[in-house]
Amino acid sequence: xETNINKNEPLLERxxxxxxxxxxxxxxxxxxxxxxxxxxxxxxxARPNPTYEAVCTGLSGHAEIVDILFDPQVVSFRDLLEIFxxxxxxxxxxxxxxxxxxxxxxxxxxxxxxxxxxxxxVVRELEESKIYSNPVVTQIEDAPTIYPAxxxxxxxxxxxxxxxxxMAVVAPKLAKFRAKFKSMIAPQxx
Numbered sequence: 001x002e003t004n005i006n007k008n009e010p011l012l013e014r015x016x017x018x019x020x021x022x023x024x025x026x027x028x029x030x031x032x033x034x035x036x037x038x039x040x041x042x043x044x045x046a047r048p049n050p051t052y053e054a055v056c057t058g059l060s061g062h063a064e065i066v067d068i069l070f071d072p073q074v075v076s077f078r079d080l081l082e083i084f085x086x087x088x089x090x091x092x093x094x095x096x097x098x099x100x101x102x103x104x105x106x107x108x109x110x111x112x113x114x115x116x117x118x119x120x121x122v123v124r125e126l127e128e129s130k131i132y133s134n135p136v137v138t139q140i141e142d143a144p145t146i147y148p149a150x151x152x153x154x155x156x157x158x159x160x161x162x163x164x165x166x167m168a169v170v171a172p173k174l175a176k177f178r179a180k181f182k183s184m185i186a187p188q189x190x
Contacts, residue, residue, distance in 0.1 A: 010071045012036055015080050016043060016109035016143050018063035019088030020096025024170050025066040027157035028087050028177045031189040034074025039067045040149040040156070043109055044141070052150055058101035065109065067146050075184065077115055081108070081122045086180055087173050090126070091134035097169060106136075109143040116140060 019025055022040035029038045042050045045061030054060045068080065088096055090106045110116040119140045126136050148154075157170045178185060 010073055012069045013072050013077065014111045014143075015068040015070060015077055015115070016065050016111070016146055017068070017080070017084050018043070018065040018105060018107040018109070019084060019090070020064070020099050020104045020106075021165075021169070022064040022066055022149065022153065023156040023166065024087065024096075024173045025084075026155070027170050027174050028083065029066055029068050029080070030155075030158070031174075031177070031186055032070075032075055032080075032083070032181075032184050033186045034071045035186075036069045036071060040153045041065055041067050042103075042147045042149060043067075043144050044107065048145070048147075050147055052153065055103050056101075058103055060103075062103060062147070063105050063107050064103050064149075065107070065146070067148075078118050078122065079184065081119060083177060083181055083184075084108070085122070085126060085138075087177050090123075090136045090138040091132045093137045106138040108138060108140045109146075110140060111143050116142070 017025060026038050026040050029035055042055050042062035043065045044063045047054065047060050050060045050062050055062045055064065070080065088106060094100065094102050094105050096104050108119045110119055123136050123138060157166050160166050
């Protein structure tokens with residue numbers, strides 16, 4: 001999907017990724033040069049307008065996701081996926097760390113044929129490189145309806161860096177990203 005709100009603005013693309021708790025992914029993707037916005041949300045379930053409580057049951061079918069608007073002239077979809085596969089474990093079905101359930105599945109919701117092609121290429125390259133000892137179980141699906149999460153989930157790590165989960169889970173993932181992808185970090189985050 002391309003978005004051009006103002007003729008003087010670049011065409012933006014959308015990426016929608018799920019890899020465990022959305023707070024972790026949101027904290028990382030917000031720091032990338034070329035990313036214009038990151039919204040935590042839900043996608044992939046049958047129920048319209050899901051709540052956090054419904055998603056947490058694992059019965060709604062939704063995954064916790066981040067919905068990213070980015071400038072492909074600055075950061076590519078492939079770049080976003082390479083980061084994605086470093087900051088979560090794509091070999092564990094329906095869990096990340098202590099978070100268990102289908103809402104924490106590894107999933108790429110694609111918005112174009114080109115994104116679908118790139119996602120399959122990246123997964124194939126990961127499999128061929130044998131980086132992981134187990135198979136990659138990341139689902140690649142056409143993007144369904146995306147539902148923003150409740151306001152209190154947005155910018156969660158920025159607002160609550162000293163909260164227990166943020167210190168124990170989000171901060172280490174953010175540090176891993178910052179160490180490996182230093183050249184992609186937006187200047188305001190240094």
